Amino acid sequence: MEQRYFFECAYDGTDFSGWQRQPNAETVQQTIELMLSRRFKNTTIPILGCGRTDAGVHANQFYFHVDLPKNLDLEQLKYKLNKMLPTSIVIFEVIPVLAERHARFDATFRSYKYFIHTSKNPFQDKYSWYFPHDLNLEKMNRAAQFLVGEKDFTSFSKLHTDVFTNICDLSKAEWRELDNDQIVFEITANRFLRNMVRAVVGTLLEVGQGYIEPEIITEILEAKDRSRAGVSVPAKGLFLNEVKYPFI
Amino acid sequence: MEQRYFFECAYDGTDFSGWQRQPNAETVQQTIELMLSRRFKNTTIPILGCGRTDAGVHANQFYFHVDLPKNLDLEQLKYKLNKMLPTSIVIFEVIPVLAERHARFDATFRSYKYFIHTSKNPFQDKYSWYFPHDLNLEKMNRAAQFLVGEKDFTSFSKLHTDVFTNICDLSKAEWRELDNDQIVFEITANRFLRNMVRAVVGTLLEVGQGYIEPEIITEILEAKDRSRAGVSVPAKGLFLNEVKYPFI
Numbered sequence: 296m297e298q299r300y301f302f303e304c305a306y307d308g309t310d311f312s313g314w315q316r317q318p319n320a321e322t323v324q325q326t327i328e329l330m331l332s333r334r335f336k337n338t339t340i341p342i343l344g345c346g347r348t349d350a351g352v353h354a355n356q357f358y359f360h361v362d363l364p365k366n367l368d369l370e371q372l373k374y375k376l377n378k379m380l381p382t383s384i385v386i387f388e389v390i391p392v393l394a395e396r397h398a399r400f401d402a403t404f405r406s407y408k409y410f411i412h413t414s415k416n417p418f419q420d421k422y423s424w425y426f427p428h429d430l431n432l433e434k435m436n437r438a439a440q441f442l443v444g445e446k447d448f449t450s451f452s453k454l455h456t457d458v459f460t461n462i463c464d465l466s467k468a469e470w471r472e473l474d475n476d477q478i479v480f481e482i483t484a485n486r487f488l489r490n491m492v493r494a495v496v497g498t499l500l501e502v503g504q505g506y507i508e509p510e511i512i513t514e515i516l517e518a519k520d521r522s523r524a525g526v527s528v529p530a531k532g533l534f535l536n537e538v539k540y541p542f543i
Numbered sequence: 544m545e546q547r548y549f550f551e552c553a554y555d556g557t558d559f560s561g562w563q564r565q566p567n568a569e570t571v572q573q574t575i576e577l578m579l580s581r582r583f584k585n586t587t588i589p590i591l592g593c594g595r596t597d598a599g600v601h602a603n604q605f606y607f608h609v610d611l612p613k614n615l616d617l618e619q620l621k622y623k624l625n626k627m628l629p630t631s632i633v634i635f636e637v638i639p640v641l642a643e644r645h646a647r648f649d650a651t652f653r654s655y656k657y658f659i660h661t662s663k664n665p666f667q668d669k670y671s672w673y674f675p676h677d678l679n680l681e682k683m684n685r686a687a688q689f690l691v692g693e694k695d696f697t698s699f700s701k702l703h704t705d706v707f708t709n710i711c712d713l714s715k716a717e718w719r720e721l722d723n724d725q726i727v728f729e730i731t732a733n734r735f736l737r738n739m740v741r742a743v744v745g746t747l748l749e750v751g752q753g754y755i756e757p758e759i760i761t762e763i764l765e766a767k768d769r770s771r772a773g774v775s776v777p778a779k780g781l782f783l784n785e786v787k788y789p790f791i
Contacts, residue, residue, distance in 0.1 A: 307665035353666070377663050382673070385663045415625050415633045417555035418601070421669060425630070 298365040301358050301390045301398060301543065302327075302342075307383040308353045309421070309531065315347045323348075323384060327359070330379045334372070335363065345398045345538050346405065349490070351530030353422065355408075356387075356537050360398040390543065404539035406467075406483040407492045410532045411500075414476040423477060424532035430503035432470050432478065438502040438509035439468035439480075441516070442495065449519035451495050452488035461488055461519075470499070481536070490527055498525035546613040549606050549638045549646060549791065550575075550590075555631040556601045557669070557779065563595045571596075571632060575607070578627045582620070583611065593646045593786050594653065597738070599778030601670065603656075604635075604785050608646040638791065652787035654715075654731040655740045658780045659748075662724040671725060672780035678751035680718050680726065686750040686757035687716035687728075689764070690743065697767035699743050700736035709736055709767075716743070729784070738775055746773035 304327075312320035316328070324344060331340040342361040348354060369389040376386050410423035413430065442465050449461040467483035480496055498515065501507050515523045552575075560568035564576070572592060579588040590609040596602060617637040624634050658671035661678065690713050697709040715731035728744055746763065749755050763771045 305665060307668075355666075382663070382668050383665045385665055415630070417553060417631045417633055418603075418670065420555075420630050422666065 296365040297362045297394075298367075299360055299362050299392050299394045299396055300367075300369075301360050301392050301396065301540075302386055303388040303390065304354070304357050304359070304384060304386045306354050306357065306385070308348060308351050310383060311350065313348055313350045313352065314344050314354075314357075324359075326380065326384060327376075330376055331361065331363075333379065334375060343398050345402045346487070346535065347489075348533075348535055349493075349530055352533045352535065353531075354535040357535055358398045358402070358538055358540070358543075360392070360396060362394075392542065396540075396542065401540050401542070402538050403485060403541060404466075404483065404537070405485070405487060405535065406481065406537040407487070408534045408536045409480040409482075409492060409496045409528065410473075410477060410534075411479075411496075411528075412475070412477045416475060416477075419475065419477055422531065422534075424529050426500065426528075428500075428504055430478070430500070431505065432472065432503065434505075434509050435470050435499045435503040438499055438512045439470065439482075441509065441512035442468045442482075446516055447519060448488050448491055448516070450515050450521055450524045451491045451498070452521065453490040454521060458488065463487060463491070468495070483537075492533060493527035493530070494521075494524050496528045500528070501525045544613040545610045545642075546615075547608055547610050547640050547642045547644055548615075548617075549608050549640050549644065549788075550634055551636040551638065552602070552605050552607070552632065552634045554602050554605065554633070556596060556599050558631060559598065561596055561598045561600065562592050562602075562605075572607075574628065574632060575624075578624055579609065579611075581627065582623060591646050593650045594735070594783065595737075596781075596783055597778055600781045600783065601779075602783040605783060606646045606650070606786055606788070606791075608640070608644060610642075640790065644788075644790065649788050649790070650786050651733060651789060652714075652731065652785070653733070653735060653783065654729065654785040655735070656782045656784045657728040657730075657740060657744045657776065658721075658725060658782075659727075659744075659776075660723070660725045664723060664725075667723065667725055670779065670782075672777050674748065674776075676748075676752055678726070678748070679753065680720065680751065682753075682757050683718050683747045683751040686747055686760045687718065687730075689757065689760035690716045690730075694764055695767060696736050696739055696764070698763050698769055698772045699739045699746070700769065701738040702769060706736065711735060711739070718747070731785075740781060741775035741778070742769070742772050744776045748776070749773045 316324045342359045344359040412419045445464045463484045465484045564572045590607045592607040660667045693712045711732045713732045
C-alpha cells in the first residue's frame with residue numbers, strides 16, 4: 296500500500312542547476328530522487344516540488360510530495376536520507392498526508408527573501424549580492440507598495456512561460472536594513488512567475504539609485520512588457536523562505 | 544619618506560593556506576603583498592601580521608603593518624586595494640602609526656570564536672563545524688573556567704614551536720547558544736599558541752559528551768603533554784575575532 300508524504304527540506308542552491316530535473320545537469324530534484332531510489336530498492340521514485348527555483352537560488356523552506364510505502368519509520372527515513380544527501384540538502388520533516396494533496400497546487404502562500412550587501416564583505420558574499428551603491432531605502436519601499444495587491448506581473452516575468460495567467464496576489468513587499476551594511480527584501484504572494492523576484496529587485500534597485508521614480512512602477516506593471524522593468528539580479532542572494540499549506 | 548601604517552582587514556580563510564607567506568601555496572599575506580606591490584611600482588613590499596592563522600581559519604578582524612610612502616590618500620588606497628583583492632579579503636581601514644609600532648608584538652589582546660552546529664544545516668556549514676552530538680554546555684562551561692588565568696598551555700599546543708614560553712593569560716573562555724542548534728565558543732587572551740584554540744575546543748567537546756569530567760582540565764594543563772588533551776577540531780569553524788592595541 297502506498298501513502299503520500301510531504302517532505303519539508305532546505306537547500307543551498309549554489310552548486311545546483313535549480314530544483315527541476317533536467318538532462319545533463321545536477322539539480323536538487325534528481326539528487327533527492329536518486330537517494331530515495333537507493334533507499335527503496337532502486338525503484339524509480341518521482342517527486343514533485345512546490346515550485347521550481349532557478350539555478351543558484353536557495354531554499355530555507357521547500358516542500359515536495361512523493362508516494363512511498365505506508366507505515367514507514369519516518370524519523371529513521373529522515374535520518375538515513377540526511378546521511379546520504381550532500382551537506383547542501385537537508386530534510387527537516389516527513390509528513391504523511393491525504394493522497395490528493397499536491398505540493399505545488401495546494402500551496403497558498405510563498406515568501407522569498409533577497410539579500411544585498413553594499414560594503415565588501417567576505418562572509419556575506421556567498422548568500423548575498425554585493426551591490427556597492429548608495430540606495431534610498433525609503434524610495435524603494437514606496438515603490439514596492441505599488442506592487443502589493445492583485446496585479447498582472449507580465450512585465451516582471453520571463454517570456455513564453457507556460458502559465459495560464461500572470462496575475463499574482465502580493466501581500467507583502469518590503470525592504471529592511473540588517474547589520475553590517477546589508478539589506479533584505481521580503482516579498483510574499485499566493486504565487487510567483489519565473490524570474491519575477493529577481494526582476495522586481497532589479498527594478499527597485501533602479502528606484503533606489505534614483506534612475507526612476509517610485510510612481511513609475513505602476514506604469515511598468517500596466518505596460519505588460521518585460522523590457523520596461525529593470526535587469527534581473529543574480530541568483531545567489533535569493534532564498535525561497537517560506538511555503539504554506541492550509542493543512543500543514 | 545616612509546611612514547608605518549596599520550591595516551585593519553578581514554578574510555575568509557577557506558581557500559588560503561593560512562596567513563603566512565610560504566612557497567608553493569596561496570596565502571593571505573602574499574595575496575595582499577602582491578596587490579601592494581602592483582600599487583607601488585612593483586617594488587617588493589613585505590607586510591607583517593598580528594598573528595599566523597592556520598590554513599582554513601578566518602579572521603573577522605586582523606591587523607598587519609607595512610612601511611609605505613608618507614602622505615598617501617588613504618581612502619583612495621583602501622578603495623583601490625579592495626577592488627584589486629579577491630572577495631575573500633577586505634581592507635577596513637589604513638591607519639598611520641609611529642615607526643616603532645609592531646602589529647604582532649604590540650597586540651595585547653586577541654579573541655577567537657569557534658562555531659559548531661549540531662543539526663545538519665546547508666547554510667551554516669561554510670563557517671561552522673557540523674558536530675551532530677548531544678552536548679552538555681553547562682559542563683563545557685565549567686571545564687572552560689579551569690583554563691582562565693595565567694596558565695601553561697603546553698598540553699594544548701603543537702609540539703616544537705619556536706616560542707620562548709607557553710604561558711598565556713586567558714581572560715575569557717565561554718560557550719553560548721545561538722539560534723538554529725548552533726553554539727559558539729569565545730576565548731580571549733593576551734596571546735595564543737599554535738593550534739591552541741582548536742585543541743581546547745576538541746577537549747571541551749569531550750567534556751560535553753561526557754567522556755571526561757570538567758575537573759580533568761586541571762590535570763591536562765599540569766601534565767604539559769599534548770597527548771593528554773583532545774583532538775583538534777577542523778579550521779573552518781574558527782575565526783580570529785578581535786585584536787587590540789593600546790594605541791588604536
